[in-house]
Amino acid sequence: MKAKQLRKLLCLALTGVMLLTGCGQNGDPADTGSTKESGAEDETKDTAAEDGTEETSTEDAGDEDAADSDTGNAAVGEGGKGPIVDEMVTYTLACQLSPNWGNPAEGEFWKKLEEETNIHIEWVTYLETEAEEKFKLLMASGDYPDGFIGGLGGNDNDIITYGSEGIYIPLNDLIDEYAPNFKRRVSEEYPNLMKTITCPDGNIYGMPSVLYNPDIxxxxxxxxxxxxxxxxxxxxxxxxxxxxxxxxxxxxxxxxxxxxxxxxxxxxxxxxxxxxxxxxxxxxxxxxxxxxxxxxxxxxxxxxxxxxxxxxxxxxxxxxxxxxxxxxxxxxxxxxxxxxxxxxxxxxxxxxxxxxxxxxxxxxxxxxxxxxxxxxxxxxxxITGFYNGRFIITDKAKNPEILMQWIDRFYESMEVGLNATYGIGPDENKAWYYDENNEIVFKSGDDLPEDQVRGQQQLPFAPAILGDGVEDFLGNPAKNVIVNDMHKFAGKLDSGEWERWPVCYVTVEEKEDIATTETDLMSYSKNQLAKWIAGESDVNADWDSYLQELENIGLSHYLEVKQQIYDRYDSAE
CATH class of the missing domain: 3.40.190.10 (Periplasmic binding protein-like II)
Structure with a gap:
């Protein structure tokens, strides 16, 4: 893949993620809160009807079949092949869609998954432009679904808040017992991922998506x-x-x-x-x-x-x-x-x-x-490719272990992850296929059938681990001679002596405590740096007073809080 194409792809990936998750450092959109309002349920249904998005009632979330099913019949094993339950059960999931995305109910991947698992999904969909407002109303009404997928409900603040309230259920034990695919991929490919998805209280409330995360x-x-x-x-x-x-x-x-x-x-x-x-x-x-x-x-x-x-x-x-x-x-x-x-x-x-x-x-x-x-x-x-909260189970779900086994199928392999998030394959007549050298060819533009355009058959921000195997498919900068040469000078980062700030959860209190300080510190430092480079001021003459002003802004307390956040992240198992 040419460098220009790679850059466009990476930028498009970031832009898409920002549209869904905002521009916060941890993929954290603006805080949506959880305000209780009277008549919220009716308003939710009315606004959904007005914008033409499809919404399925959540009154029967967690079908009684799920409650009555014999979970002992669930196929766990090494990755869980075949049906999860003997009889079809229904769960309700909510997601947000771009205007040009197809409804997952019609998607090939989801239909095949239903046939394989005996899990039927009733979809509640919102346009991304109104998803934040609809999410607020949905939560305020108390008539929320069995789960959220693809980023809706995955705001860091929401995950922490609704997790502490018991609305989002802890997934730790469910992962241990019912997610062998996920555990295998994490242990083999991303051993620090469990730290990333662990909240300050030690619980995991959302399953992640690990897309393409090259070193650049x-x-x-x-x-x-x-x-x-x-x-x-x-x-x-x-x-x-x-x-x-x-x-x-x-x-x-x-x-x-x-x-x-x-x-x-x-x-x-x-x-x-x-x-x-x-x-x-x-x-x-x-x-x-x-x-x-x-x-x-x-x-x-x-x-x-x-x-x-x-x-x-x-x-x-x-x-x-x-x-x-x-x-x-x-x-x-x-x-x-x-x-x-x-x-x-x-x-x-x-x-x-x-x-x-x-x-x-x-x-x-x-x-x-x-x-x-x-x-x-x-x-x-x-390009930060780790995203929290891509799949959340609420306290409405009966037998949540069934949903955990269902979502674990998404993590089975890179191929399954591609089918869920990028396009259907391997098939030369669809989105991607393997060529004679067993390398992935991703079809695009005029070569891609209209019904296979990304978002028509898949949910681009669904849970997945694409892993290293997808780097060839997206154009791996690691194979670029420049990058290989540059890598020689990143020894302190490679060894772990140095680390970049991780993707991790921050409590609402911590965020509010240092948000203004962080902005003021960086603004002051950047302004002074520009003056020093341009010769408008002398860095040696200014340095002591500059450091004192950083302290006046709140540097010591800022570092204390950031250290607290990092230590908690680093100690998570």
């Missing part, structure tokens, strides 16, 4: 033709880099007779892919977008570390020499691309070389630079 690095590219023109090699140290940038500025490497060269550019406001963060790895910690790093189990605020000071000073020196683009603080991706694609930029940061257009082949990857004290660290960025 902040790639920086340098113009090799310009290097040849000035007689220089690819720099490996900050000192060599400085000298190369000076040559780019002074020696007309693009050969047009004009002093129009921009030695180095980036997007200061970017969230990671195109920003200045990787350069700080030459002085210790690379600067992560959330300004956090775990160092030997201790939470660090990167804006208060010496690496932040030293990186700011070095970038300030480059800026003072005219080696950094003056537009770096204000430009967006299109502005940067306009320069890179016209052969006027020596070094830039991005996902790939797409922005360079016709000059893309002129650029080669620049590895992390070795700093004055020998530091040479890569920042492992990522």
């Amino acid at each position: 690095y902040n790639n920086t590219f340098i113009n090799k033709k310009w290097l040849d023109a000035v007689g220089a090699e690819v720099p490996t140290t900050t000192e060599e880099f400085f000298e190369v940038l000076k040559k780019f500025k002074e020696e007309d490497p693009n050969g047009n007779g004009e002093a129009d060269e921009i030695p180095m550019t980036f997007i200061f406001s970017d969230w990671g892919a195109s920003d200045h963060g990787p350069y700080f790895g030459s002085f210790g910690y690379p600067l992560a977008p959330d300004y956090l790093m775990i160092d030997n189990k201790e939470v660090k605020y990167l804006g208060a570390e010496e690496s932040f000071k030293k990186g700011a000073q070095w970038l300030g020196e480059l800026y003072a020499e005219g080696l950094i683009d003056r537009d770096a603080f204000t430009q967006d991706s299109s502005g940067m691309a306009a320069k890179v694609s016209t052969n006027t930029v020596g070094v830039y940061s991005s996902w790939d070389t797409t922005e360079a257009g016709d000059f893309a082949e002129d650029y080669v990857a620049l590895m992390p630079l070795k700093g004055p004290e020998g530091e040479q660290n890569a920042l492992v960025e990522g």
Whole structure:
């Protein structure tokens, strides 16, 4: 898969997830709460009718057949093959759909699952644009379903709140006894996943989805033709880099007779892919977008570390020499691309070389630079592919162990996960198939039958573990030579000495306690960094007063709470 296609796919994946789960760090949408309102049940039904979405009454949630069934007949075993119960039972599940998604009741995957398991699902569906409001009304009415799937009801705050109230039931024991597929995949592929899905009270209230989670690095590219023109090699140290940038500025490497060269550019406001963060790895910690790093189990605020000071000073020196683009603080991706694609930029940061257009082949990857004290660290960025609360069982469900065995089928293999979340296969006439080399081919565009478009047969955010096997299918950056080379400089993250902030549950009280402080800290640090790089202020002269202002904002308490959250996460089994 071409790099441009990969980037689009990753961005689309993030966008889709954000639409369903909001933009919080833990995939946590805005808090929907649980307000009790009179007449909520009628209002829920009326609004559903108005927007044309299909809604099935939840009055019979947890069919009496389920209550009366002999669960001793359930097929558990190694992955649970065949029927789960001898006689068909019915459960009601609620989900949210994009406007162009088909109702799961008509989906091929779900129909086949019913035939195999003897579990019939009555679906309650809401358009995602109104799902939050409908969810509030549904919970306030008390007439909620047996369970939620695909993200509806999966807000972290909701999971903690309704779990503590007993509305969402603990799944710990059910997983242990009735989810052999899930336990096997977790133990073999994602041993830390149990920590991610464990709530502060030690209970698990929602089953996760593990989609595509590649390691991605902040790639920086340098113009090799310009290097040849000035007689220089690819720099490996900050000192060599400085000298190369000076040559780019002074020696007309693009050969047009004009002093129009921009030695180095980036997007200061970017969230990671195109920003200045990787350069700080030459002085210790690379600067992560959330300004956090775990160092030997201790939470660090990167804006208060010496690496932040030293990186700011070095970038300030480059800026003072005219080696950094003056537009770096204000430009967006299109502005940067306009320069890179016209052969006027020596070094830039991005996902790939797409922005360079016709000059893309002129650029080669620049590895992390070795700093004055020998530091040479890569920042492992990522597309967060771990999502909590993709399947929740409520206290309305009779014999919830049946539902647990049903959902465990989703985790059986990567192929089942693909059928549930991406498309039906393996079949050359449907969404995906295996080619002669036993590699997955995913059909798209005009090659994909209309009734097989993602969302028509599946629920894209249903529970699943796609795992490493799907990386080839989606275009694995780990097979990219650049990524393999970058990986050599991520040893402290690979070894576990350093960790990025994990996806984990945070209590409502913790979130409210530090939310404003977190925003204020990062805003202050970023503003000061911009001033230091641009030469509007001196980092060495300001440093002590800067640290004091961080304390005034609440840094110590912020780190105390973050440490509490991390310690709880890390101690979960």
